[in-house]
Amino acid sequence: MTVSDISPEALARLEAKLLADLEVVRKMRALVEEHRQPVSASATPPPAPAAVTAPPVPATPVPPRKSTEEAALECLAVLGGKTFTQEELRRAIQKATKSYPDASRVKQLIKRMIREGKVAVEERRTGRIGSLYRSTLPAPAADENNSSGGPPATA
Numbered sequence: 001m002t003v004s005d006i007s008p009e010a011l012a013r014l015e016a017k018l019l020a021d022l023e024v025v026r027k028m029r030a031l032v033e034e035h036r037q038p039v040s041a042s043a044t045p046p047p048a049p050a051a052v053t054a055p056p057v058p059a060t061p062v063p064p065r066k067s068t069e070e071a072a073l074e075c076l077a078v079l080g081g082k083t084f085t086q087e088e089l090r091r092a093i094q095k096a097t098k099s100y101p102d103a104s105r106v107k108q109l110i111k112r113m114i115r116e117g118k119v120a121v122e123e124r125r126t127g128r129i130g131s132l133y134r135s136t137l138p139a140p141a142a143d144e145n146n147s148s149g150g151p152p153a154t155a
Contacts, residue, residue, distance in 0.1 A: 066096060066097050067097075068093055068097065068099075068101050068106075068109065069109060071092075071093045071096040072089065072093055072106075072113070073118075073137070074096060075089060075092040075093060075096060076089075076113070076118060076119065076135040076137050077135070077137045078092075079092075079135040079137075080135060080137065080138065081134060081135060081136075082134070082135070083122045083123075083132045083134050084132070084133055084134075085129055085130055085131075085132060085133070086103070086106055086107060086110060086130050086133070087103075087129070087130075089106055089109075089110065089133075090106045093106065110133060114133075118135065118136055118137055119133050119134070119135060119136060120133065120134050120136055121133060122134040
């Protein structure tokens, strides 16, 4: 920790972690003593230190991260028939997952989606940019409230 990291909240979290570690050490010591008991019955166990209670630290729920494949499917659905390159799909996945997917992983996803019929090769090109692909997934509805399939109603 540096001086800039010290705050009452940070110290409370650190204290709670240390107390949790101390509790684990106490449990392990009790287990070791329990297993040592039959071997040395004459030995007396050391006195247990006084119990220290820590205030509970509120856990902040972290939303689960999307997998690369889930993000790729969402990005393909958004593209809905438009052409894209492997790099454009990688950037869209990066934006959706906030992580940098490897180019080989994106290439594997594209190849599998071609086999599954979710992506079609629009134009085969060699070189750095690579081929153009097209999503065969249906485009998402512009207005999800309008489930009738017709044009949106105006008031």
